[in-house]
Amino acid sequence: MLDEYSIEQGATQIFDARSKEYFSEVLNCYAAGDYRSTVVMLWSVVVCNLLFKLQHLVDLYGDDKAKTILVEIGKLQQANEWSSEWESKMVESVAEQTQLLDIAERENLLHLQRQRHLAAHPVVNANFQMHRLNRDTARALIRNALDSLLMKAPILSKQIVGDLVEDLE
Incomplete structure (x- = not known):
C-alpha cells in the first residue's frame, strides 16, 4: 500500500x-532537490511557528504558561545572542508546559533540529564531503x-477541558 500523504495538501492546512x-x-527547496x-x-x-503560537496564546488568551516560556526564551537570547540553545529549550518547554506537543x-522536532545542524554546518566526512540528506529523509x-x-x-x-468547565460554571 502506498502512502498517499500530500505535503502540498498539508501546507494548505x-x-x-x-x-x-x-x-x-x-x-x-524540496522541489528543487x-x-x-x-x-x-x-x-x-518550526521555530517561528512555535513563537507565533506562544504569542497568539498570550495576546488572545493571556496564557500565563506561554508568557513564561516567552520570557525564559527572551532571557536566553539576551544572555547569548549567538547561541541557538533557546530553540531546543523552547521545544522542551512547550512540550513540558503545554499540551501542544x-x-x-x-522528539521529532528535536531530531529535525539535529538534522538542521548537520545540514547547516560544514560537517564533513573523512573524504571532506558535506553531509548529504536524501529526498526521503527531507520528506x-x-x-x-x-x-x-x-x-x-x-x-x-x-x-482546554478545565477552561471549558470553568466557563460553563
Missing part, C-alpha cells in the same frame, strides 16, 4: 499565515513538522 508563507520556501536547504529552512519555520512530537522531516506542529491551532496547547 498550516494554521498561521506567516508560517504558511515561510513554508513555501521549504517546498521550493535542495534537501540541505529544505531542512535548514524547515527548522526556521507530546513526547513523540517533541519525512517535512511530514513530521506538519503533523507535529504546523497544522495545529495554538489553542490546542491550552488545557
Whole structure:
C-alpha cells in the first residue's frame, strides 16, 4: 500500500499565515532537490511557528504558561545572542508546559533540529564531503513538522477541558 500523504495538501492546512508563507520556501527547496536547504529552512519555520503560537496564546488568551516560556526564551537570547540553545529549550518547554506537543512530537522536532545542524554546518566526512540528506529523509522531516506542529491551532496547547468547565460554571 502506498502512502498517499500530500505535503502540498498539508501546507494548505498550516494554521498561521506567516508560517504558511515561510513554508513555501521549504517546498521550493524540496522541489528543487535542495534537501540541505529544505531542512535548514524547515527548522526556521518550526521555530517561528512555535513563537507565533506562544504569542497568539498570550495576546488572545493571556496564557500565563506561554508568557513564561516567552520570557525564559527572551532571557536566553539576551544572555547569548549567538547561541541557538533557546530553540531546543523552547521545544522542551512547550512540550513540558503545554499540551501542544507530546513526547513523540517533541522528539521529532528535536531530531529535525539535529538534522538542521548537520545540514547547516560544514560537517564533513573523512573524504571532506558535506553531509548529504536524501529526498526521503527531507520528506519525512517535512511530514513530521506538519503533523507535529504546523497544522495545529495554538489553542490546542491550552488545557482546554478545565477552561471549558470553568466557563460553563
